[in-house]
Amino acid sequence: MPQPPILEASELPPDAVEVGRITDAWGVKGWFKVLPYSSDPEALLASRAWFLQPAERGAKSFFAGTVLLPIRQARTHSDTIVAWAQGVDDRDGAEALRGARIFVPRGSFPAVGDDEYYWVDLIGLAVVNREGVPLGTVRDLLPTGPQTTLVLGYEHEGKAQERMIPFVSAFVDKVDLAGCCITVDWQPDY
Missing domain, CATH: 2.30.30.240 (PRC-barrel domain)
Structure with a gap:
């Protein structure tokens, strides 16, 4: 039976903002698809530490509370975001994350220009x-x-x-x- 990835329990940073959710596995090497909540997901792509919480409803989660997910890579692919995290090395590990809500600290958001707003x-x-x-x-x-x-x-x-x-x-x-x-x-x- 495949084992879910081991994730480190963490506290949600006080300035955390929910920026997306994990939708599914992508490929066989641990990559997963992400649905960003913004049309410009720069904060999601720039952050190397995501904080996950289980889906509020629907998808069953193997973890409770908040966990830290160190990101190896995150990039756009076609019309979606794909990412690969430490400790998630196969499709089963990626599928175990399905439905997880993604938060990043507001302090890791890139600066916005004049007349630009998050x-x-x-x-x-x-x-x-x-x-x-x-x-x-x-x-x-x-x-x-x-x-x-x-x-x-x-x-x-x-x-x-x-x-x-x-x-x-x-x-x-x-x-x-x-x-x-x-x-x-x-x-x-x-």
Whole structure:
């Protein structure tokens, strides 16, 4: 019977951000596929230490709590990410990781340029228009071809609603991370 990889128990760093999950084995030498939660998975590719937690539901895990997974290599392949970790040397070991949630410390994220933001920093920000009218709170971001779209949650007459605004300079005037607010050129009835 194949043995699952031996993983070192660890504490989740206080600045850890969930960046993806392991979906399946890739090949026979211990590589595995990763589903990144961002269209630009640079933080996932740059980090050499991933912290894993079992899937919240669905896939059965052979470990509990948080474990450290030292990464040998991670790279893009076609439309996915593939990775190879220390202690994972065959297909059975890679399959044992299926469903695991991947976290990396925020401190290992590459620096962003001017007018660039990590999606995780935008989630939860309030969005107002130029007149100061609240439009909602960023609940999610969607890659929609050449641009990203902000998905806002708000309430109207006691019912949860959703509003989408393209995250492009034509509509986004200012992102104030410190003030937890995004100002946009958008009206509530759009």
